[in-house]
Amino acid sequence: MPIQSGGMPHHSHPFYMPVMISSLTSLSHYATDSIPATNSSIMIVWEGKGQLTIDGELYSLKSGSIITFDVASDLKLETELQLQGVWIEYATMSKRKQEDFFLNGSSSLHHATTQLMTLSGELYSAWINPDNRKPFKVQQLFAQFIVDLHHELATAKETSGSWxxxxxxxxxxxxxxxxxxxxxxxxxxxxxxxxxxxxxxxxxxxxxxxxxxxxxxxxxxxxxxxxxxxxxxxxxxxxxxxxxxxxxxxxxxxxxxxxxxxKNKKIVALNYNHTAILRVLEIMPQLGVYSDWQRSLEQVPASKVLTMSEGNSSLLFDSIASAEPDVIIGYNIPENKILTPVAPVIELPFMQMSWREQFGLIAHVVNRRQRAEEWLSHYDRLCHVANKQLNHSIGSERGTAIVWELSSRAAYCFSSSYGRGCQILYGDLGFKPPSIIMENGIMDSGYLVSSIEEIGSYPADYIIITSIPSSSEGRQRLSRLLRSRDWKQLDAVRNNRVYVLNKGDMFYGFDPLSSQAQLQELLRVMTS
Structure with missing residues (x-):
């Protein structure tokens, strides 16, 4: 590599170096206020919805959005649905002119490929959990990310331009x-x-x-x-x-x-919930997505299992097309558009329909309305019995309840529109969400995010923890919570009304099959 007289290497190509990587959830407290950013930046959105204003220009954000921009004097982030993803600030080292870079400082919004989104997740994990045995891992991942981003932008420009x-x-x-x-x-x-x-x-x-x-x-x-x-x-x-x-x-x-x-239709289901609905309706989908919990209930032939985490849209398309479905059922997401040539996609709005409404609509699509009505009558009888048992055990005044799902890095609580057992607690059993999570806008986003150590600041009469961290780091954080003063002073802790279920896979479902199991599990622990 040639060396200039000043002793610095001469870069024939720009060198990009990350200087800060953080999660979008950590930026939520900057919503509607200016965000500090002192370097060129890249934002990748995994989930959620919002708007980013860069020096007065507005950009709409959704799942899959990737936006690049230079240092801005005025950055404002507004969140509609809790944003999850990565914010990367980077420095560029080169003697070349800025306009010669493919990331040339101008703001631009694109749609990230699954590969880019996956790579951004690996980059974030490497940044917050540095491996002393691999000191250059972050730079290697970021270099690969820049290469893939360059290829994606160049390909998009060649094939379709901006139109x-x-x-x-x-x-x-x-x-x-x-x-x-x-x-x-x-x-x-x-x-x-x-x-x-x-x-x-x-x-x-x-x-x-x-x-x-x-x-x-x-x-x-x-x-x-x-x-x-x-x-x-x-x-x-x-x-x-x-x-x-x-x-x-x-x-x-x-x-x-x-x-x-x-006709009796061959069906592909694109998520756990709709696969479970079809099974309750006594229909085996041609292809379906199954959780580990669902597969523990019945043996599912490998040929009937659809894997959504392959990270390759063309492979997913080929898998579904080979099943020759008459109809595809899933939630309303942009990625479904690639399936239009295969079959009609019945798209259900996420968070806008209860599991009962989704159940009824899918039953109509597959001509099993009577079966759905019979099952709902059966479920309502279970709820009636459950409420009688709770009246006897804890009284008719239920009080407040909160559900927490703990990952290695964060804690999530939910509204009934997001499931996780809250549709049962708040809808079927008469508990109320604590006022503090209502005041924090949980009804708009469907869930709230907290650090594990801070969940003691969300008091409720009953606390249900559906899953605990699997990593040693997460378990240490949980241990700190359980030893904290705020936690020990909670009424639910003092009254022995904290229930650690650690059945996250079962509580993940938002469907008739999972709801029935969640009802029975909640009743078991709250009346034992």
Missing amino acids: LEYVFEYIEAHYNEDITREQMAKLARVSPEHFSRTFRKIMGQTFSAYITLLRIRRAQQRILTSSPNLTTLAHEVGYEEGTYLSRKFKQLVGLSPTAYQN
Whole structure:
């Protein structure tokens, strides 16, 4: 490496070095206030929703957002749903001009790949838990992160420029209108020929074929969830006549709308909760995501298990496509859009529907409404018996209860919209959430985050801990909590109303199967 007269190496390429890495949850106390940032920064959002203002320019944040920016005089973060992710501040060492860097100081918002999100998690873990045996691990991971980010941004620029995402958003909003290739090319400010080539390269089909696919998928979703009149449905999705919709439907699906509605469907479930709902409805999904707790209840053939942590969207697509499903069921997340060519995706809004409502909707989709009604009647009888036992054991005035889930680094408490047994405590058994968590906005975010040592500052008549840390560091933090003065002075501790269940996998579920098990477990410990 050539050395300049001043003794410093001459960098032909810029060298990026992390100077601070922190979790987004640790920045929550800066919400609506200025955030201190003295270096160029990168923010990666794993979960949640919010807005970041950089020198007066507003950026919307959601799961998968990655934003890069230079030192800013005015940074403000506003959180709608608790943000989880990583904030990286870094320094750049080079004699080259700033505008020659691929991260050239200008603010820009992108969508992070699963690989980038996973790598950011490894980088954060290495930063907060340094390994003396691997002193360069953080720099190695950050270098790999920068390489992958550069490749992702360069690939996105080559394949779609800055217009393709905007075009897809427009199509999603206007697919039922008479939109043409020429209109979309004009919107994107590219030639019709370039638009067609790029669209086909990305989607594997022509623009007109994609519009037809999107219309038929919307028709399938409506048929499965609400059974509309065929003529009305045709108008909704952009066709003038029901007969024309029926013909297009049969060409793509292979069945008429009526036959599709009535057939026994092959189903893929994209999460634990919806897999459990299907099993309660006595349906084995073609592919489903199973928790360890669910798999402890029944033997599931490996060929029926869908693994979502593969970190490769194309591999996930291939796994689901090979199952040839008639319908896919999951929560409403952006990643589901890649599955549109495979089958209609029934998307349920997260945190906006109780498990009972999700149960009822899925039962309607799979024509098992009577089975769902019978099961809910059975569950209501269990709740009635449970309340009688609690009345006898602790009295009819329930008081307040709080549920904690402890990880190695943090403690989480929840509202009923997030499950974790709170849907039972607050919904079925008559307990109330403590006023302190209500005042801290838990109804908006669904959960609150605290350090393990500080959960003693959230008093409640009953404290339920559904899981404890598995790491030695986490257990040490829990031990400090249990020895603390704040903890020992809590009424729940003095009255022996703290229940350590350590059954996080079971309490993770927000579905009829898990809710029944959670009800029985809560009743067991609170009446024993």
